[in-house]
Amino acid sequence: MSEVYNHHVVEKKWQQVWDDEKAFAATNDFTKPKYYALVEFPYPSGQGLHVGHPRPYTALDIVARKRRMQGYNVLYPMGWDAFGLPTENYAIKNHIHPKIVTENNVKRFKEQLHSLGYSFDWDREINTTDPKYYHWTQWIFRKLFEEGLAYKKEMPINWCTSCKVGLANEEVVNGVCERCGSPVVRKVKSEWMLKITEYADKLIDGLDTVDYIERVKVSQKNWIGRSTGAEVDFAIKDTEDKLTVYTTRCDTLFGATYMVVSPEHPYLDKYKDKISNFDAILAYREEAAKKSDFERSELAKDKTGVQVDGIVAINPVNGKEIPIWVSDYVLMSYGTGAIMAVPAHDDRDWEFAKKFNLPIIQVVAKDGEEVDVNAAAFTDVATGVLVNSGFLNGLSVADAKAKMIEFLEEKKIGHAKVNYKLRDWVFSRQRYWGEPIPVVHCEKCGYVSIPESELPLLLPEVESYEPTDNGESPLAAMTDWVNTTCPCCGGPAKRETDTMPQWAGSSWYFLRYCDPTNDNELASKEALKYWMPVDWYNGGMEHTTLHLLYSRFWHKFLYDQGVVNTPEPYQKRTSHGMILGENGEKMSKSRGNVVNPDDIVRDYGADTLRTYEMFIGAFDLAASWSEDGVKGCRRFLDRVWKLQDIMTEEEGYSKDLETKMHQTIQKVSFDFENLKYNTAIAAMMALINDFYKKNAVTKGEYKTLITLLNPVAPHITEEIWQAIGGEGRLYQQSWPEFDEAKTVTNTVEIAVQINGKVKATLNISKDDPKDEVIAKGKELIADKLEGKTIVKEIYVPGRIVNIVAK
Structure with a gap:
C-alpha cells in the first residue's frame, strides 16, 4: 500500500534535484532543434505573486517541458522588469532606497516562483536595473x-x-x-x-507574417489606425493662413457647416487681437488642461465648446463662410488640431450642431432619397449617392472621393494622404x-x-x-x-536629467535572454540567429497593444540596423484570462477576495495549484477562483498517486484500454498545443476513472499517464516515476506517441427506442450485421415489449434501433 502523498517533502526534494542537476538549462549546442518559450517578465512588487501570475507561467511551462521531452533545446527564461514608478513611490513612502526595495522584491518573487517548480533557466536571469543590462538599453x-x-x-x-x-x-x-x-x-x-x-x-504589415490570436492583431491595427483620405485647406478669411484638416470622407465636403479647433491651437493666440471673446477661450483652455486626452475624446461625454468671434473659415468647395469653434474633443496631438464638421453624417458633430444650433446638410443618400437629418445623424453612408453636393451629385461614394481628390489637387487646396492615429512615443x-x-x-x-x-x-x-x-x-x-x-x-x-520610462527595458529583454552575460554586445549574432524569433510568447491582454507595439518597433529598428536576424520578435502571441475572486469580481485587498498562492502551496501543494489554474476554465477567458475546485484537483492528484496500489508489472497497454490510451495521448498532445489545458486534464481524469473501474493499471499505462501529466504536475509525477522503478528522470523521457489507427474505436454506443423514445443504450461493433443488432436491441428491452405487437423494426447504422409497437 502506497503512503499518503506528502507534497511538503516531495516538492522540496525535486526542486533541489532540478537545481543540482541544472535540469532545465538551455544549452549552447546550436545544432539541436530549438524552442524559445517566453512569458512576460513580472514587475517585482512588494506584495509578491498573486494567483494570477501562475496561470500564464504554468501554461508555458507545460509547453516548455513537453518540448524538452520531444528533443528540443528549450529556452524558457525569467527576469525582472524592475525600474519604474511603483517601486519609487514605495521607496519614497517608506524611506527605503529603490535599489534595496527592488532587491527585496526580486528575492521574494524568486522564492515564490521556485516553490512552484517552474522549469525556468535561472542561469539566464536578467534584471532591467542591472548596469550590465541597461548598458544595452542605453546603447x-x-x-x-x-x-x-x-x-x-x-x-x-x-x-x-x-x-x-x-x-x-x-x-x-x-x-x-x-x-x-x-x-x-x-x-x-x-x-x-x-x-x-x-x-x-511596417508594424501593420508585419502582422500578416505572425501567428497572433485575432483580437491581438485587431488591437494593434486599431491603435496604429491607418486610414486613407485627404488633407484639405480651409482658408481663414482676411488672413494669409489656412486651417488644414485630415478627413477620410472628402466626398462630404459640401456638408461641412462649421470647423472645430483644439483649445491649444496656435492660431488662437496668433489672432487674439481679432478674437473678441479671447478671454472666454482662455478660460475654456484652462478647464480643458485639467482633462486627459482620453477624457477629452470620449464620445459619450457632454459636448462643450466656445465659438471664436472675429475669425471665420471658408469652405473650399463652395466658398461659403463657416464658423470656427473651440472644443476640447479636438486634440493638438492628433492630426492637425482642427477638424471639419459634417453634422448630418457624424453622431458627435450632430450632437454638437444641435446643442449650438448649427446648420445640418445631408450630402449622402442611401438610395438617392433624403432623410430628416434634423432628427438624427444619418451615418449609414459607406455606400450611397451624393446629394446637395454640386459637381458630385449623383456619384457613388467611391467615385465622389476620387473626383473630389482630383478637384482638390487641381485647385492646390488639398491632396490624398495616408494618415495614422499612432503618435510618437513619449520617452x-x-x-x-x-x-x-x-x-x-x-x-x-x-x-x-x-x-x-x-x-x-x-x-x-x-x-x-x-x-x-x-x-x-x-x-x-x-x-x-x-x-x-x-x-x-x-x-x-x-x-540629460530625465530618465527612461519603464517601457524601455521591456522593449528588448527577450533578446538578452539569448546571451545574458555578453559584455561586448547585447547578444552574439550566433545566439540571436539560433534562438530568434521567440516561438511562443504569452502575456496579459492589457499588454497586447503598447508593450507589443513598442517591443516590435525596437526589434524592427534593430533588424534594419543589422543587429537582429528576424523582422519580427515573436512568431506566436497568445493571452490569458484573468483569475477573479470567488465572488466573480477582480481580486483586490479592498474587496477582501485576494488569494495568496503561498497559502495554496502550503495547504495543497504546488502541483495542486498548477493543476487547478490549468483546469479552472478556458485559458483565454476570465475565471472565478473556487476553493472547492482546488480541493477537487488535490483529490485528482491523490488518485494518481494511489494507482500504485493497483499497478501490475506489465509494461505494455492492456487490450481493452489500448484504444483509450492512444486517444488520450492524442487528446493531451493536441490540447497542450492549443491552449486547451482544461480539457487535456479532463481527458486524464477520464482515463484514471477507467483504471479504477477495472481496478488495475499496467506499469506501461501508468508510465504513459504520469508522463502526460508531468508538465502540469511535475513533482508528484517525478516521485511516482522513481517509486515504480522508472529509468533516469521523468523530465528526461520522450513524449508519448500515439498510433493514429489505434485511436479509432471499432465499437459504438447506439440508442434503443420504442416508438421513437429512448429506452436503453447498446454497445455494438461497427461491423455487426443489421439482424444481429436488432436482435440484441430487442433482447435488451424485452421487458418493455411484453404485451405489445411489433409493427416494424428500424435500424439506422451506427445510430439507433427503433422498434415500432402497439
Missing part, C-alpha cells in the same frame, strides 16, 4: 538618436500633481492618476520622443528610478550622445530621490553628475 537609445528616431520636443503631457511625473494617457482614469488617485493636469514639458510613427506601416520621465538617457546638451553643439565607450552611464547614488516641485528630475540637483564636457567640442555641457 539602443543611442542608435535611435543617431538615426534621428529620438528627439526632444515641447509638448503637453498629463501631469500627476502628487507623483510629480508625466503619465501616459492609459495611466489617467477619470481625471486622476491611476496609481495614487490624485488630480491630473495638462502641463507643457520638453520631452524625449521616439519616432515610432516612422514604423507604422522620458522626470524621476530617479529609471535608466539615465545617454545624452548631454551643449550650448554650441545642441544635444549630443555620449561615446559608446562611456556606457553604461550609471544611475548615480543619491540620498534624496523625492520628485521636485518644479517638475525636474531629482538628478537635476546633482550638479557634480550633471555638469560634464561635450563629446564633440570639449566645451561645458549638461547631462
Whole structure:
C-alpha cells in the first residue's frame, strides 16, 4: 500500500534535484532543434505573486517541458522588469532606497516562483536595473538618436500633481492618476520622443507574417489606425493662413457647416487681437488642461465648446463662410488640431450642431432619397449617392472621393494622404528610478550622445530621490553628475536629467535572454540567429497593444540596423484570462477576495495549484477562483498517486484500454498545443476513472499517464516515476506517441427506442450485421415489449434501433 502523498517533502526534494542537476538549462549546442518559450517578465512588487501570475507561467511551462521531452533545446527564461514608478513611490513612502526595495522584491518573487517548480533557466536571469543590462538599453537609445528616431520636443503631457511625473494617457482614469488617485493636469514639458510613427506601416504589415490570436492583431491595427483620405485647406478669411484638416470622407465636403479647433491651437493666440471673446477661450483652455486626452475624446461625454468671434473659415468647395469653434474633443496631438464638421453624417458633430444650433446638410443618400437629418445623424453612408453636393451629385461614394481628390489637387487646396492615429512615443520621465538617457546638451553643439565607450552611464547614488516641485528630475540637483564636457567640442555641457520610462527595458529583454552575460554586445549574432524569433510568447491582454507595439518597433529598428536576424520578435502571441475572486469580481485587498498562492502551496501543494489554474476554465477567458475546485484537483492528484496500489508489472497497454490510451495521448498532445489545458486534464481524469473501474493499471499505462501529466504536475509525477522503478528522470523521457489507427474505436454506443423514445443504450461493433443488432436491441428491452405487437423494426447504422409497437 502506497503512503499518503506528502507534497511538503516531495516538492522540496525535486526542486533541489532540478537545481543540482541544472535540469532545465538551455544549452549552447546550436545544432539541436530549438524552442524559445517566453512569458512576460513580472514587475517585482512588494506584495509578491498573486494567483494570477501562475496561470500564464504554468501554461508555458507545460509547453516548455513537453518540448524538452520531444528533443528540443528549450529556452524558457525569467527576469525582472524592475525600474519604474511603483517601486519609487514605495521607496519614497517608506524611506527605503529603490535599489534595496527592488532587491527585496526580486528575492521574494524568486522564492515564490521556485516553490512552484517552474522549469525556468535561472542561469539566464536578467534584471532591467542591472548596469550590465541597461548598458544595452542605453546603447539602443543611442542608435535611435543617431538615426534621428529620438528627439526632444515641447509638448503637453498629463501631469500627476502628487507623483510629480508625466503619465501616459492609459495611466489617467477619470481625471486622476491611476496609481495614487490624485488630480491630473495638462502641463507643457520638453520631452524625449521616439519616432515610432516612422514604423507604422511596417508594424501593420508585419502582422500578416505572425501567428497572433485575432483580437491581438485587431488591437494593434486599431491603435496604429491607418486610414486613407485627404488633407484639405480651409482658408481663414482676411488672413494669409489656412486651417488644414485630415478627413477620410472628402466626398462630404459640401456638408461641412462649421470647423472645430483644439483649445491649444496656435492660431488662437496668433489672432487674439481679432478674437473678441479671447478671454472666454482662455478660460475654456484652462478647464480643458485639467482633462486627459482620453477624457477629452470620449464620445459619450457632454459636448462643450466656445465659438471664436472675429475669425471665420471658408469652405473650399463652395466658398461659403463657416464658423470656427473651440472644443476640447479636438486634440493638438492628433492630426492637425482642427477638424471639419459634417453634422448630418457624424453622431458627435450632430450632437454638437444641435446643442449650438448649427446648420445640418445631408450630402449622402442611401438610395438617392433624403432623410430628416434634423432628427438624427444619418451615418449609414459607406455606400450611397451624393446629394446637395454640386459637381458630385449623383456619384457613388467611391467615385465622389476620387473626383473630389482630383478637384482638390487641381485647385492646390488639398491632396490624398495616408494618415495614422499612432503618435510618437513619449520617452522620458522626470524621476530617479529609471535608466539615465545617454545624452548631454551643449550650448554650441545642441544635444549630443555620449561615446559608446562611456556606457553604461550609471544611475548615480543619491540620498534624496523625492520628485521636485518644479517638475525636474531629482538628478537635476546633482550638479557634480550633471555638469560634464561635450563629446564633440570639449566645451561645458549638461547631462540629460530625465530618465527612461519603464517601457524601455521591456522593449528588448527577450533578446538578452539569448546571451545574458555578453559584455561586448547585447547578444552574439550566433545566439540571436539560433534562438530568434521567440516561438511562443504569452502575456496579459492589457499588454497586447503598447508593450507589443513598442517591443516590435525596437526589434524592427534593430533588424534594419543589422543587429537582429528576424523582422519580427515573436512568431506566436497568445493571452490569458484573468483569475477573479470567488465572488466573480477582480481580486483586490479592498474587496477582501485576494488569494495568496503561498497559502495554496502550503495547504495543497504546488502541483495542486498548477493543476487547478490549468483546469479552472478556458485559458483565454476570465475565471472565478473556487476553493472547492482546488480541493477537487488535490483529490485528482491523490488518485494518481494511489494507482500504485493497483499497478501490475506489465509494461505494455492492456487490450481493452489500448484504444483509450492512444486517444488520450492524442487528446493531451493536441490540447497542450492549443491552449486547451482544461480539457487535456479532463481527458486524464477520464482515463484514471477507467483504471479504477477495472481496478488495475499496467506499469506501461501508468508510465504513459504520469508522463502526460508531468508538465502540469511535475513533482508528484517525478516521485511516482522513481517509486515504480522508472529509468533516469521523468523530465528526461520522450513524449508519448500515439498510433493514429489505434485511436479509432471499432465499437459504438447506439440508442434503443420504442416508438421513437429512448429506452436503453447498446454497445455494438461497427461491423455487426443489421439482424444481429436488432436482435440484441430487442433482447435488451424485452421487458418493455411484453404485451405489445411489433409493427416494424428500424435500424439506422451506427445510430439507433427503433422498434415500432402497439
